[in-house]
Amino acid sequence: AQTVTQSQPEMSVQEAETVTLSCTYDTSESDYYLFWYKQPPSRQMILVIRQEAYKQQNATENRFSVNFQKAAKSFSLKISDSQLGDAAMYFCAYRSRRGSNYKLTFGKGTLLTVNP
Amino acid sequence: SAVISQKPSRDICQRGTSLTIQCQVDSQVTMMFWYRQQPGQSLTLIATANQGSEATYESGFVIDKFPISRPNLTFSTLTVSNMSPEDSSIYLCSFSGDGKQDTQYFGPGTRLTVL
Numbered sequence: 394a395q396t397v398t399q400s401q402p403e404m405s406v407q408e409a410e411t412v413t414l415s416c417t418y419d420t421s422e423s424d425y426y427l428f429w430y431k432q433p434p435s436r437q438m439i440l441v442i443r444q445e446a447y448k449q450q451n452a453t454e455n456r457f458s459v460n461f462q463k464a465a466k467s468f469s470l471k472i473s474d475s476q477l478g479d480a481a482m483y484f485c486a487y488r489s490r491r492g493s494n495y496k497l498t499f500g501k502g503t504l505l506t507v508n509p
Numbered sequence: 510s511a512v513i514s515q516k517p518s519r520d521i522c523q524r525g526t527s528l529t530i531q532c533q534v535d536s537q538v539t540m541m542f543w544y545r546q547q548p549g550q551s552l553t554l555i556a557t558a559n560q561g562s563e564a565t566y567e568s569g570f571v572i573d574k575f576p577i578s579r580p581n582l583t584f585s586t587l588t589v590s591n592m593s594p595e596d597s598s599i600y601l602c603s604f605s606g607d608g609k610q611d612t613q614y615f616g617p618g619t620r621l622t623v624l
Contacts, residue, residue: 439615
């Protein structure tokens with residue numbers, strides 16, 4: 394079974410600075426998807442970024458980028474120019490591409506605080 | 510992209526009762542999912558709901574406790590039956606199929622407290 398590990402329960406960053414959230418995963422598969430979701434206090438899960446394992450290029454969405462290291466099974470999220478609205482719980486998630494297995498497996502999350 | 514909503518947004522219920530949570534998407538989607546997020550925890554998939562077939566439940570979740578309906582391609586319900594305080598959680602629905610089969614988009618969640 395796949396597992397996702399987020400080793401940082403909490404992180405903090407100053408406004409306008411850069412922060413990196415860590416995620417590692419364990420799988421025997423070669424083709425899969427990885428995601429970062431954010432969950433603000435409103436509790437809605439919002440997709441931040443997605444990465445397809447067969448693509449070597451790291452995904453980027455505006456101020457959010459990932460460092461995808463397939464051999465190391467590492468998928469970190471970098472937030473540049475942090476804003477107060479970035480404060481949230483961030484979850485890393487894995488999804489297999491095999492067959493009809495659409496299940497998302499989530500890490501335990503990292504609570505990000507942004508200090509003004 | 511499609512908009513997803515859930516009702517109710519929160520509820521407080523007595524033990525032994527049941528609550529039905531509704532999930533509505535404003536366009537037709539292939540697959541819908543129900544997750545549970547216990548206090549301070551991550552999300553765990555309860556079941557996958559496909560239109561026209563029985564829901565597929567994950568290990569540890571059973572149909573008698575969490576019956577699910579999927580009458581059409583825009584709507585699903587999850588019932589939490591015979592509730593106990595351990596059922597106090599946030600319940601979230603999600604969908605895939607809005608042009609990107611591989612990505613799930615989530616509703617705002619239902620916060621359930623069982624007394």
